[in-house]
Amino acid sequence: MSERFRRPAIRLGRLAVLPLLALLISTASGDEPAAPPEKPTTGQADGSGDKSATKTSRPTRKESKTPSSSGSKPRSNKVDMSPVPPNKKAEKKDLKRLGEKFKLRQTAHYSILYDTSEEDVKLFAAAIERTYRSCMNYTQRLGFDAHPPKHKLLIYYFEEHGDYSKFSVKLGKGQREQSNPGVFFPDMNRSMFYNFRNQESYRQLREQAEQRIAQLREQLNQPGSNRRQIAQEIAQARRLANFSNVQGGDQNEATIQHEVAHQVLWNIGFHNPDNFFANPRWLAEGTAMLFEPVSTGKSANFGALNKERLKEFQELVRQNQLIPLRDFISTHGYFGPQTIGIAYPQSWALTHYLNRMKKDKVREYAELINKRPKDFETTPEKEIADFEKVFGKVDDKWVQSWLNWMKTVR
């Protein structure tokens, strides 16, 4: 097994610390290409920080029925949202490990261990249940025979970045950057997040705005003050404070949806359950990115176009930076530091195209990947053979059809 397959963390890397100025003038940009992947922590990269959890928390293959690749399944929008049982032993053990500040909140499909406010954990719980529904809905629409997870999925939600990063170190996963608010560890089958509204740049902005409001209120009470102007300034400062809350919240949500999609898709049988790294990385990341768009209403987010990734992809096309497709699908290697900023948008564009134009083939491909044995070791030949077996020969014509179609995406 080569080193890169032992990399334990699947991360959303595009979120970067936004300079305050950019925050003030733009709501739409500020993203950077994906950050370099984490280096495996020596001797602990396989989750030895929590060996018993590794043993007990793997998703299981569905035993009754195996997905059939012959013919289409009935496709329904109805998603079974009935609750699954908790893994009480794991909850108890994890709570103890996280420390006394932490509490447990169970939802239909998750055990959330958190030290945030009740208000924040409620928002978080709603977001991850929406992502669960989206993932189930997605697999059902593909005609893929998904199943609910055996137990509620375990997720940690930290109020503070410092505690979040420290706990990652305790798990043997190394420190976590402040710019990256969430991560899923397939080897432990846990994901963890911190409340991104507490990211330093947002926090500073909010605190400055709140201080300014307090000052202005004092001025209001002084005799002879220009009450009208002060009221306007208060409103402006209030907007800034709210904005930093919303912006932090949105980025938090996109990350949560991406990472939780990895976890759910793995536990409902969409990805190979025996070995997460038997799944082509472009497929795992590309599919998770389908779930990134932040919901604007009550409905699930899935199905919306990922405009941020589209922009990144279009920029790569303009700069002629795409990796030749055959090379790209042949290895996980492009998710290394040099090319990871290309690998994410290119994975998204490929997955987006396949899902929109070759949906039945996506099911077939996922089923094929699911059959890879536990000890599967990838080679470029195997990756290309499996891809071409389902999607056809990746020649110039294939690539051109994809790129032409991508030009029509708005």
Ligand SMILES: [Zn+2]
């Ligand atoms: Zn990811």
